[in-house]
Amino acid sequence: MGWNKVAIIGVGLIKFGELFEKSWEIMVEEAYLNAINSVDKGFNPKDIEAAWLGDCRPGAHGSQTLAGVSLVGNIGLAGIPCTHIENGCPTGSDTFRNGCLGVASGVYDVVLVVGAEKMRDKSTAELLSLASQGHPIIQRGETAMTMFAPQAIRHMHEYGTTKEQMAMVAVKNHKNGVYDPYSHYRYEITIEDVYKSPMVCSPLNLLDCCPQTDGAAAAILCRADMAEKYTDKTVYVAGFGMGTDVFYVHEKEDFTEFVASVRAAKQAYSMAGIGPGDIDVAEVHDCFTITEIINYEDLGFCSKGQGGKLIEKGETYIGGRIPVNPSGGLISKGHPLGATGIAQISELFWQLREEVRASGGFGDPAINEKRQVEIKKGYALQHNVGGRGISNSVVTILTNKKG
Amino acid sequence: MPTHESGSTAQSIEEYIDPRLKPLIKMPESPSERPRLIGNKCKFCKEYFFPKRVLCPNCLKEEGLEDVLLSHRGRLYTYCIVKAAPLGFSAPYAVGYVDLPEGLRIFSPLTVDNEKELQIGMDLELFVDKIREDETGKTVYGYRFRPFSI
Numbered sequence: 001m002g003w004n005k006v007a008i009i010g011v012g013l014i015k016f017g018e019l020f021e022k023s024w025e026i027m028v029e030e031a032y033l034n035a036i037n038s039v040d041k042g043f044n045p046k047d048i049e050a051a052w053l054g055d056c057r058p059g060a061h062g063s064q065t066l067a068g069v070s071l072v073g074n075i076g077l078a079g080i081p082c083t084h085i086e087n088g089c090p091t092g093s094d095t096f097r098n099g100c101l102g103v104a105s106g107v108y109d110v111v112l113v114v115g116a117e118k119m120r121d122k123s124t125a126e127l128l129s130l131a132s133q134g135h136p137i138i139q140r141g142e143t144a145m146t147m148f149a150p151q152a153i154r155h156m157h158e159y160g161t162t163k164e165q166m167a168m169v170a171v172k173n174h175k176n177g178v179y180d181p182y183s184h185y186r187y188e189i190t191i192e193d194v195y196k197s198p199m200v201c202s203p204l205n206l207l208d209c210c211p212q213t214d215g216a217a218a219a220i221l222c223r224a225d226m227a228e229k230y231t232d233k234t235v236y237v238a239g240f241g242m243g244t245d246v247f248y249v250h251e252k253e254d255f256t257e258f259v260a261s262v263r264a265a266k267q268a269y270s271m272a273g274i275g276p277g278d279i280d281v282a283e284v285h286d287c288f289t290i291t292e293i294i295n296y297e298d299l300g301f302c303s304k305g306q307g308g309k310l311i312e313k314g315e316t317y318i319g320g321r322i323p324v325n326p327s328g329g330l331i332s333k334g335h336p337l338g339a340t341g342i343a344q345i346s347e348l349f350w351q352l353r354e355e356v357r358a359s360g361g362f363g364d365p366a367i368n369e370k371r372q373v374e375i376k377k378g379y380a381l382q383h384n385v386g387g388r389g390i391s392n393s394v395v396t397i398l399t400n401k402k403g
Numbered sequence: 404m405p406t407h408e409s410g411s412t413a414q415s416i417e418e419y420i421d422p423r424l425k426p427l428i429k430m431p432e433s434p435s436e437r438p439r440l441i442g443n444k445c446k447f448c449k450e451y452f453f454p455k456r457v458l459c460p461n462c463l464k465e466e467g468l469e470d471v472l473l474s475h476r477g478r479l480y481t482y483c484i485v486k487a488a489p490l491g492f493s494a495p496y497a498v499g500y501v502d503l504p505e506g507l508r509i510f511s512p513l514t515v516d517n518e519k520e521l522q523i524g525m526d527l528e529l530f531v532d533k534i535r536e537d538e539t540g541k542t543v544y545g546y547r548f549r550p551f552s553i
Binding site: 124125126128129132136137138139140141142143145146149150151152153154157198199200201202203204248249250251252255 | 421423424427484486489490491492496498499500508509512518535545
């Protein structure tokens, strides 16, 4: 029996990629339109009573003080409340979580959540600098990669995880990305390709890393008991959790796990009343290949230290015991920080409704359907982890089961 | 340009230290001393902190915190070699997490002759040297670690 107080009635995203030709506002408007047009029984935008907007790096695209009005002011909803969320890599999923809280509070019946990010308007060196600028302790060479690559070294040291196992994650997610019309990259790679790609931060090669991607995603949520007005194929929020940990990476005791993820997952599983064995499909935070391996362990898909073996045995492939990142994940689909979490939720919405073939009316159905997983128990899990200290995680569990 | 060698005077290096780091570093007052990081310690739970805290997160008290000079030697817990640098840094460079005997872990750039030397568990010592260039191109100094053999 899940929490199930909030229903998702529509989702929409835009094709992720290098979208130099699209302004931030255009990306947001397109994702929003796709979401409202996706509602099965039609949708009047005036039903939206409040909105949340996720964007992590407004300074990277000339909108330093972005504020919620940059969403509602551009889609004809000026007047309703809109809150801007910034919460590191889980920005999109925390935006979704806040929308759920808004509906569950009883204050709003129908809300809109949108996440977007422009990651390509700044140079790589500038983007790498953004997170540390102005901080005396951190602005000493820390980047996103110096948070995650040392985890890889430590996981290899303690559990014998290999470069090959990490590369397998990239191979799997690139293969899945071929079947996702929204994915930034749509080509397969081999383990050799990963090894031959430039070293970015030893031991992580370029193909161990997610790209810098522009994108936007949106979802419409309502009170679960109102969902039938909009759809006969409701997806419910069975549970969610948000976990935090220490501020500095150096304060983490153990560099082979993300405590924030463990905490978020524990809350979400408890709220949904299920365990990892009930999950049919997961979209998890593969900012780097090692991150996905550690996520397997933190989310309970395997025991501690066994993440490398799980991918090696093929259990997280589509058709495996627990398919992970059928959308291509951050590594192939891309990671526009504000959009990522909501895009993951969109993918799981289609997976649970067994509508991956249509994928919101985008792409070639015959290709899209190759990433449809088998829905057995009716639960899907979304996960992000990141932010300062890799200390911020959101886990959301969705279900197609009513009540 | 000053060097990190102990022969140079504290004053000459101090000019270049990131002003925000100065409260965290005690520079040597004689050639025989080493630079040390300044942390604090809670007298109730005995835990050390770097950077210094104003509230002990274990005891939730502020009155037990006392400034302490931290060990300048430690062991490498984990590391990586950066090949894509942020602004003000030149790749490649190594960074690591260094465990001090006090039970503290310090994030730091590392100075090594050859990146192949880097090994979990290796002995390292703190010194003060160039960290980056600021927006005006001025060299900014701060604390780093380098291999140390007894």
